[in-house]
Amino acid sequence: MTNPFTPAGRAPGGQPRLPTPPTGWPIGSYDTYEEAQRAVDHLAGNDFPLADVTVVGVDLMLVERIVGKLSWAKVLGTGALTGAWFGLFVGLLLSLFGSAGGLEYTPLLVGISAGVCFGMTFAGISYASAKGRRNFSSSSQLVAGRYDVLCQPRNAEKGRDLLARLSLGPSAPPPA
Numbered sequence: 001m002t003n004p005f006t007p008a009g010r011a012p013g014g015q016p017r018l019p020t021p022p023t024g025w026p027i028g029s030y031d032t033y034e035e036a037q038r039a040v041d042h043l044a045g046n047d048f049p050l051a052d053v054t055v056v057g058v059d060l061m062l063v064e065r066i067v068g069k070l071s072w073a074k075v076l077g078t079g080a081l082t083g084a085w086f087g088l089f090v091g092l093l094l095s096l097f098g099s100a101g102g103l104e105y106t107p108l109l110v111g112i113s114a115g116v117c118f119g120m121t122f123a124g125i126s127y128a129s130a131k132g133r134r135n136f137s138s139s140s141q142l143v144a145g146r147y148d149v150l151c152q153p154r155n156a157e158k159g160r161d162l163l164a165r166l167s168l169g170p171s172a173p174p175p176a
Contacts (some may be wrong), residue, residue, distance in 0.1 A: 057144030083119015
């Protein structure tokens, strides 16, 4: 959605619409996203201007974790369940808006039955067309080798000082 009061090329809030490289100076580098998030939380807790901060994942990897082996029973069962949910939704809409007497059960049953049939059919066709390739299910995740916290130059020194105190632990004295 466009806004006539937003400068061209920028979304509301000052964020660029198109992918752009991050800017700023590194003020911390962490092995996990959880550590980088903890650092930003520490900055927030010390009234740091967070609009100047960016967390950047470096050395990106796509990690695919195998969940299990696929079989005809699993594929058709999943297709039937997916189709049943969709058919229930369609049947519910038809029963609510298709009659003047309130909720009717016939459109629900027809919707669920048709959904199960179509879901199993399309899942079976998809599985059969793979011809034994990719005969497993998995989940994918994008992870980084490290996470850098960047800050705009105007506040980078203050950010580095705050994160240095965080790394020293809770007994570190505040900067003078």
